[in-house]
Amino acid sequence: MKGEDMTLLQDALACPRCIISVIGDHAGEGVDVIFKRKIADIKKTGKTFWLVKSYKSRPAQVQEICQLPPTYTIFIKPLRQGGARATINNDAAREYYIDEKKTWFRLPAGLSPVTGKLDAGTTALVFDMLTTSVSGTIELWRYADFSDEQKTVKFRQGCSTVCAILSSHPKRMKSQCREIVAVAKFTEPYGVWLR
Numbered sequence: 001m002k003g004e005d006m007t008l009l010q011d012a013l014a015c016p017r018c019i020i021s022v023i024g025d026h027a028g029e030g031v032d033v034i035f036k037r038k039i040a041d042i043k044k045t046g047k048t049f050w051l052v053k054s055y056k057s058r059p060a061q062v063q064e065i066c067q068l069p070p071t072y073t074i075f076i077k078p079l080r081q082g083g084a085r086a087t088i089n090n091d092a093a094r095e096y097y098i099d100e101k102k103t104w105f106r107l108p109a110g111l112s113p114v115t116g117k118l119d120a121g122t123t124a125l126v127f128d129m130l131t132t133s134v135s136g137t138i139e140l141w142r143y144a145d146f147s148d149e150q151k152t153v154k155f156r157q158g159c160s161t162v163c164a165i166l167s168s169h170p171k172r173m174k175s176q177c178r179e180i181v182a183v184a185k186f187t188e189p190y191g192v193w194l195r
Contacts, residue, residue: 005133005183012072012183013138017065017146019057019073019125020138020153021161023181028090035132035182037112042130045108047187049096049124051116051194054161056145059098059123061163062191065146071186073125073161074138076178091118093194104195114194122194125161128187134180141176142166 012018023031041048050073065071093114095104107114114124145151146163153164 005131008072008129008131008185009134009136009180009183011070012074012185013136015070015072016166017068017071018143018164019062019065019071019161020140020143020164021052021054021057021073021075022078022155022178023075024078024160031181032132035130038127039130039132041110041112042128045110047108047126047128048130049093049107049111049114049126049192049194050184051093051114052123052125052161053117053121054159055121056147056159056162057123057125057191059191059193061147062123062125062186063098063189065163066186066190069186071190073127073184073186074180075182075184076138077181079178090115093118093122093124096124096192096194098189098192118195124192124194125184126187126190126192127184129185130182131184132182134183136180137177138180139176140178142168 038048095106097104140153143153143164144167145153146165149167153162
């Protein structure tokens with residue numbers, strides 16, 4: 001593991017707020033291929049857009065959690081093999097908007113396809129750093145739901161990406177440790193809607 005990759009992981013785990021995302025295959029691509037493509041996007045265009053369909057990581061929440069940068073996304077393995085359902089849609093987004101003004105902007109030229117099921121609820125996270133050269137685990141018991149600190153972080157269908165905050169909460173998930181697959185750092189505009 002390279003020094004800067006380890007530092008990125010350490011910074012993400014020490015940050016009081018983050019986004020945690022259960023990773024799985026997407027639109028016919030395996031996880032390794034997706035990460036390589038997104039890392040290449042950052043090298044080429046300075047950022048990448050990561051499509052998300054989770055009601056616990058809407059753009060307004062993501063932008064709020066990123067108000068005190070740096071903020072990170074920690075990608076983790078599912079609890080069990082096949083636990084993250086593979087997305088089969090591969091519609092390609094072309095534009096994004098940042099806020100309720102709904103001013104649409106073209107995705108950066110040279111960006112690889114941002115694919116998935118495109119509808120009114122399709123969003124993306126925006127990163128300027130991403131590494132898979134990490135090893136370690138995250139203790140989910142250390143995190144609470146960003147929108148309600150009285151609730152624990154929970155993953156389920158339609159909610160595989162959550163905004164989280166460090167907290168010692170008395171209620172616990174059954175399995176507290178998950179393997180970390182990758183870490184990404186946010187860049188402006190942090191969270192967007194796609195079409």
